[in-house]
Amino acid sequence: MGSRRVQMASPGRKRCRNMAELQAITVPQQVSQGDELLKHHLLKMLVTDLLPFSKVKDVGFRAFCRGLNPTFDPPSSALWVRTELQSVYEYIKAEVHNMLQSVPEVALTAEMWTHTSEGVYLTVSCHFIDRYWKRRNCLLETVALGSDRAAAHVVEQLLKTSSDWGIAEKVKVVMSNVKSKDSMTESCEAKGWVHMRCFVCTLDIMFREALAQLDKPSWRMPLLLRKCRAIVRFFQQDRDAQRQLRANQEKLNLSPLRLVQAAVDDTWLDMGTMLQRLSQQRDAINLVLLQHVKEDLWLNDRDMEKINAVLAALQPLRDTAKEMVSDGYESLSNIIPLVDNLQKSMARLSEDGNQVAKALADVCMRLFGHAGDNRWMALSTAMDPRFKNIMLFSSRAQTIEQKLQVELKALCPSKDASPLGFGTEEVDAILTEYKSTNTMVRDQNPLDFWRLPRGFKKLSHVARKYLTVVSTAVPLQRAFNPEISRRVHHSRCHLEPENVNLMMFLNGHWSIESSNSPESE
Template sequence: MVWKYFKQSDDKKLAKCLQCSKEYKTSGNTSNLRDHLKRMHPASDRDNTPSTSSSNRSSYNSIDSYFKRAVEYDSSSKRKKDIDSALTQLVTESFHPFNIVNDNAFRKFVKVLDTRYVLPSKNTLKNIHITNLYESRKAILFDILSNVANVAITTDCWSSMNNEAYITVTCQFIDEEYNFRHAVLPTKKLNDITNHTARNIADSLHDVVMEWSIFNKECCVTTDNASSMTKACELLKLRHLPCVAHTLNLVVQDGLKEFVLQSLISKCKTIVTFFRSSTTAMEKFKLGQRSERPLKLKQDVITRWNSTYIMIQRILQTSTAISSVLLSTPKAPPTLTADEIQALEEIEKLLLPFLTITEKCSGNYVTVSLIIPLVNGLYRNMMEQAKSLKSQHGINLCSKLLEGIKKRLIIYETRTPTRMATILDPRFKKEAFISENIANETSNLLETEIMHFMGHSHTQPPSQQEAPEGEDTLFSFLHERNRNKRLSKRADSILIKRQYLERQNAAQNTNPLDYWKLAEEDFLPLKECVLKYLCIPASSVESERMFSKAALIVNEKRSQLKPKNVDMLCFLNKNNWL
């Protein structure tokens, strides 16, 4: 009986499968129910076949089994396992919901590609395939981190579309082949979902680093400038580096708050709003550019200074078309004057270096050593530009930017992670510092670090090397005396440091990790320092990038995802390199 495997609803209009909970409409007719058993539960369907004579039943089952084997892949089939794996990758990498396997169009598409493949159920996909992939990759990453001496982390908090608070933790390290690696660790709800206090963030972060056994491996935590994040690092007694991209944002935002600038920026925003709200004006604007690929105007977003820069840049690129449309359209806002265009050109030129630094310090490579030389170059660039500015808008902005650089950015020279990373970068060494005194202090600090790692070095100091084979025995007393002449660790560290610093700096296009990978064994203590400091990210962009990823994961199609599934999907999506 079909009803052995289905439960009928009270109104007799629906039947629910007792094995997979799939519901079907029924009015007493069981054809669609039998079809479901054949497709999804063939073993049950065999039990449900019509009973005639034993010989006929045996013949029916034999034929049915034959065609089943011909039509469907066995669960142990390599082909089925490969397709299941590809399906799992599709869901985790392309942000498809788990119930894509129930989508009729997708099922038809898969059936056309391979008629013998039967899609797994939603629960099988989620609880078996995705969970197994997550556990295997987590084990791989855990094993890798267990063999890494130094790990730097970034972290930030974000809210899902359901207004649920999550914290994401990422880690960066340099592997044994001197490759810069980035991995996402857990994405989880805060321990106390009712507040975002520093203590709550610290407790949540502590649980993560203890779970991954990296508490004693972090040399630095990079976060934004929020006071709660800074305080959380203090509570955990972890070294903290403020995100340079966030700091740059604060410097530029302070500069753009200048009253004179606000009126000009407001006028630009009004022009953009007009074109975006009028289809007629927009069509005239596109035609006025006389280009096969006309540009669109971009609106300013108050929280991101680079959106202001992009808005100004796009207005300058299309200023002729803008003026033509505004002057010929009734009730249009006033067009920009020649003086205002000049002011915008100066503003764009002043903001461009900030955009360049933000992009350079947000890559998946060594970035912490770039901060001090880029800030030094930025300060000099602003000083040079100040000499040629003509508009009051440009002069005011330049003054505010220089003030912000002195207040928020030059201080990076005094932070241990940034100055140690700079001197250990063969492209910069001591020459990248603004202050000569800080450069010398950093050189002395490098000696101390070398001394700390001297005990880990497997190379013999020159005074302890064995006598060469074949040496004249008449001079053996010289070797004996030389062997007894032991240099101090301080002397050895000074010698190693001097050999490194006095060499010619590497070219600017050199990958510092490639340099240190090929460095002589005499520099082994320095290479230990490199692994400790160059793994630190200059910005917390990696953890912030999870916001956009998470917005695609926790979306309208799967707004009810459980936190453990959010964690799995974020982990798998960002750790493909494993």
């Protein structure tokens, strides 16, 4: 059978002609394809799993490679790995840079994360919708911020990165997970950008502020959470207690689930998982605590009443997360409909006397109550054919249509129209026709609607602008999956500092996942 030999990219060799060729992985049709193909897969593995370059020196790893192919002598030099990957990086970077020059406008996402020993890093990505109406996401740079978390410093780095990539003038909106929203907003506005806080980050803030409201004598939620963390810590540190817990789980016909720890700064998902496990395993846990005379950690009925109230109040947030779970990113247009459903669910729970839900509803109203007044949220929702009726047939309809008229006249100039663009009658006709179209179902791709030729196609200029902005600063599969999030964080914290940017960039553009994603098609 025939086979294809894949050459490694290196400075002295012919480059692949496009990113698709770089991203493609050839499945060997014979057992042996030569060292070059195996080295190619080795580099892909390091990039995909964010492994340190020193992995190629590990005795066990080298033995495993030879076990798969006794004739293959895997490279043992970290310098060789860096040289090869640097070559791929330079090529892809040039390709992405050239591609971005033809894009009219982009949105930025800024993810701030903390390295366990090297301080704060900032990962910057850009997002746009291409001419085929496919959402494109390009990781641009990961830079060390040291210990400086100031919003002004973050925005200066965003400006430097976007300038280096030639897109500073194309940026309109920055979506970040930076907690200091007000100062980020002010710093972005000083550069002519709009700042929006990541939806996932906002949900976490909502949960923390709601719990803070419940720090009163009748609830003392922070105190209960400290107790729950202490219970988990006890079982993690005492092997006898672990064995007894497993025995009690078997005796009581409970699932043999391990307890999960949630740190003070963990997300509501982590906190919910910890409380859910404690609720499920309460009887088995209390039997062990009784044997070890740990009455201070005993989960009494009042504790369980509070825990169950928290879990019930978190269910609407879990439902929201399920609505958003997908690969990659979703448009900002999802937020208003999701928040609307979230508020309705919280209201029902509040009416039933759930104090946690009431606190969440109060904070949710403060954080999202004026989302419809936000131009980017409102117009992205109006331009999403799944949710357009929420905005175009509401009390805000007149205001929304006026904003769309301004956008149409500014974005779609016409020789036969006024100096601003379309005439008023033409604009009204376009909006009327768009309003009369059928809405799409929730699980359809709104970009498919705008890809098709239509009589109001000129409105697609506005749709592309507003649907370009994404709702989260991190991909959704990581945003709502603590296990994946922890795994990624663990991996990137074990990268050598000098290789963080190189590996994060290639992980976004040249990993096995990115090769199989819709954006790489």
